[in-house]
Amino acid sequence: MKAALSRRVRSAAAFLLTALCVVIALVPLLSLAWLVVSRGWAGFSWALLTEVPGPPGGAPGGVGNALAGTGVVVFWAALLGLPLGIGAGVFLAESDHDDRLASAVRFTADVLAGVPSIVAGIVAYGLIVAPMKRFSALAGAVALAVLMLPALARTTEELVRRVPGALREGGLALGIPQWKTSLRIVLPAAAAGIATAVLLSIARIAGETGPLLFTSLNNAHWSLAPDQPIGTLTVQLYNDAISPYPAMQQRAWATALLLLVVVGLLNMAARVVAGRRAEGAHG
Amino acid sequence: MDETVRMAVRGLSAFHRGTAVLHNVTLDVRDRSVLAVIGPSGCGKSTFLRCLNRMHELAPGASVTGEILLDGRDIHGPGVDPVALRRRVGMVFQRPNPFPTMSIFENVAAGLRLNRMAGDLDAVVERALRAAALWDEVKDRLRGSPGSLSGGQQQRLCIARALAVEPEVLLMDEPASALDPIASARVEDLVHELKARYTVVIVTHNMQQAARVSDSTAFFYLGRLVEHSPTAELFTNPREERTEEYVTGRFG
Ligand SMILES: Nc1ncnc2c1ncn2[C@@H]1O[C@H](COP(=O)(O)OP(=O)(O)OP(=O)(O)O)[C@@H](O)[C@H]1O
Numbered sequence A: 001m002k003a004a005l006s007r008r009v010r011s012a013a014a015f016l017l018t019a020l021c022v023v024i025a026l027v028p029l030l031s032l033a034w035l036v037v038s039r040g041w042a043g044f045s046w047a048l049l050t051e052v053p054g055p056p057g058g059a060p061g062g063v064g065n066a067l068a069g070t071g072v073v074v075f076w077a078a079l080l081g082l083p084l085g086i087g088a089g090v091f092l093a094e095s096d097h098d099d100r101l102a103s104a105v106r107f108t109a110d111v112l113a114g115v116p117s118i119v120a121g122i123v124a125y126g127l128i129v130a131p132m133k134r135f136s137a138l139a140g141a142v143a144l145a146v147l148m149l150p151a152l153a154r155t156t157e158e159l160v161r162r163v164p165g166a167l168r169e170g171g172l173a174l175g176i177p178q179w180k181t182s183l184r185i186v187l188p189a190a191a192a193g194i195a196t197a198v199l200l201s202i203a204r205i206a207g208e209t210g211p212l213l214f215t216s217l218n219n220a221h222w223s224l225a226p227d228q229p230i231g232t233l234t235v236q237l238y239n240d241a242i243s244p245y246p247a248m249q250q251r252a253w254a255t256a257l258l259l260l261v262v263v264g265l266l267n268m269a270a271r272v273v274a275g276r277r278a279e280g281a282h283g
Numbered sequence B: 001m002d003e004t005v006r007m008a009v010r011g012l013s014a015f016h017r018g019t020a021v022l023h024n025v026t027l028d029v030r031d032r033s034v035l036a037v038i039g040p041s042g043c044g045k046s047t048f049l050r051c052l053n054r055m056h057e058l059a060p061g062a063s064v065t066g067e068i069l070l071d072g073r074d075i076h077g078p079g080v081d082p083v084a085l086r087r088r089v090g091m092v093f094q095r096p097n098p099f100p101t102m103s104i105f106e107n108v109a110a111g112l113r114l115n116r117m118a119g120d121l122d123a124v125v126e127r128a129l130r131a132a133a134l135w136d137e138v139k140d141r142l143r144g145s146p147g148s149l150s151g152g153q154q155q156r157l158c159i160a161r162a163l164a165v166e167p168e169v170l171l172m173d174e175p176a177s178a179l180d181p182i183a184s185a186r187v188e189d190l191v192h193e194l195k196a197r198y199t200v201v202i203v204t205h206n207m208q209q210a211a212r213v214s215d216s217t218a219f220f221y222l223g224r225l226v227e228h229s230p231t232a233e234l235f236t237n238p239r240e241e242r243t244e245e246y247v248t249g250r251f252g
């Protein structure tokens, strides 16, 4: 009796403790969301999405060019990073565990995953900006592609490995070459999971600032050109936030809200895709 | 050499990381016949089958010694591409493994499509599905997913998929063991019909099934071929004592 009672007390205490932890963890998150929404909402307008930033001290204008710029940089980053990341993941999954090249790639990916994002910016600066003698959207994209590679490769590897070996054998037994079996039979079976990973990796890079500061730089005008400096939401936000002008600081809050919405939508899309997949697995 | 021998296995040994799991197996598979492979679990039946289409060597650390001749040519010979060999020696697995992202039609067409083999796909798919006795059940939902088929239908789909590339030899590793008795009987009937055009090697745990479908039966024990005889003989009048113990169920 006594033992049972003390067990129940301890269990209740443990529950309370974990509940408290949840609340403590939620406080900064919720206060952040509240701060961004309450401050940003005032600056939220159609003009924010369609206009270019006004001059310092003048009318606020908008960050339409930066929204498009983030789209452009992320597009090029995805174009570079997705095939490389997914391809590397498939390679890792298909190679033997003791394959030397695969071990080297895996090690590189794991090291790369821990590299601070600003370092990716330096790499892109050295590779693209310095030789081209110009900041450009493409340089920013290279930096972001480097950032998305490791997680994408390792997640793809994991997902491809989880595809039942029977499927791979089914392909090989038909006399389909191994690489084609991997790409046409095994990879599609992992496609839903990989789509989720892709969306999450895009959400992650869309919010990066550091590596863009000295690669894509910034641009107060409309530009979609990959070889020109380009405005992005994050760098625009950074510049506005440190400016002394209240109108620009307001614009920074509104941009923060916009960024939160964009990244939130991407994460939600990833969840929807992942949910579909879970449903499909039962069907 | 005997004209009617399709595959000749000569002194075949198979290894997993240096450990022999098949020892010095020698037997002939006659053209347009069904060879049943029986034996207790772990005796090397699957390994034997997977040697015949060189799937065995895909496992890490796996190797073989000895010869396997297909129409008189060593399948390990220098000019033989294992990928091409597998188009001639098809395989059906214990558990149905249709490609889940492809439709029923695409599953059957997969071998031709992904190998860029020529042919009228519609005709080939219909022929293969008819040969696998599945056509009538799926002809109205060829674009549907194989996931909607029953286990027995999925297994016949996999048989159709293997037949579509027109192999000469068909290897079947306990193709009916995951199926209920009715579906299992259909697969058996099918094996009977396939014999007219294909050479079939079938692994089974079911003595009655082996007795019903096969022309000759090979009994394996602990990685060795104990006896290979015409099926009627092996079941009624085995040469070896171990065989008799096994087929009569008096096995320890
Ligand atoms: N990948 C592997 N690595 C190491 N040993 C293996 C491997 N696959 C099979 N073996 C061993 O090889 C031997 C033969 O296995 P095999 O699968 O051929 O048996 P089987 O006769 O098909 O058995 P079952 O009737 O249970 O399917 C077994 O002792 C098994 O443990």
Ligand SMILES: [Mg+2]
Binding pocket: B045, B046, B047, B173
């Ligand atoms: Mg087996």
